[in-house]
Amino acid sequence: MFGKKEVHLIALSDLDDARDAVRQAQADASAEEAPGLLRAARILDELAERGGEPRVRWARGILERDGVDPVTHEVAAVRALRQELPGLSLVAAVELAREAKPAQQA
Incomplete structure (x- = not known):
């Protein structure tokens, strides 16, 4: 009934x-x-x-820093994003990891 509050990543x-x-x-x-x-x-x-988009650049930066390829290691990418921003929901992290893939791979 009372689910986890989701942290929304807003980058300006x-x-x-x-x-x-x-x-x-x-x-x-x-x-x-x-x-x-x-x-x-x-x-x-x-x-x-x-x-x-700034939030996608942020995600790509985190993944590059951690050496995680979101194309071949989506689960590791999601985990890296959620570790960097505690409270980031699984749904939001999956979306960011997918958006962080290079354009030809998305």
Whole structure:
């Protein structure tokens, strides 16, 4: 009757806000500051292009760190995610592990 409360993983990203802030700083920058801000803008753009949902990036990072391939070892992937975030439900961990698979393997 009273099941386990599920922890929902919510990952927020302020990447768009950061990109806007760097672009605004570029517009107001001195000649000395401009090259560094241009590089920062390029880095943020690359991150945005690499993209993906933050929670899936988190899951992939955990699995890469632990050396677990979610394609061939889904059970180990689920276990690794649940160990990293106690309270993560089995259903949520399975979904994350499946989403963490490379696009051609999903």
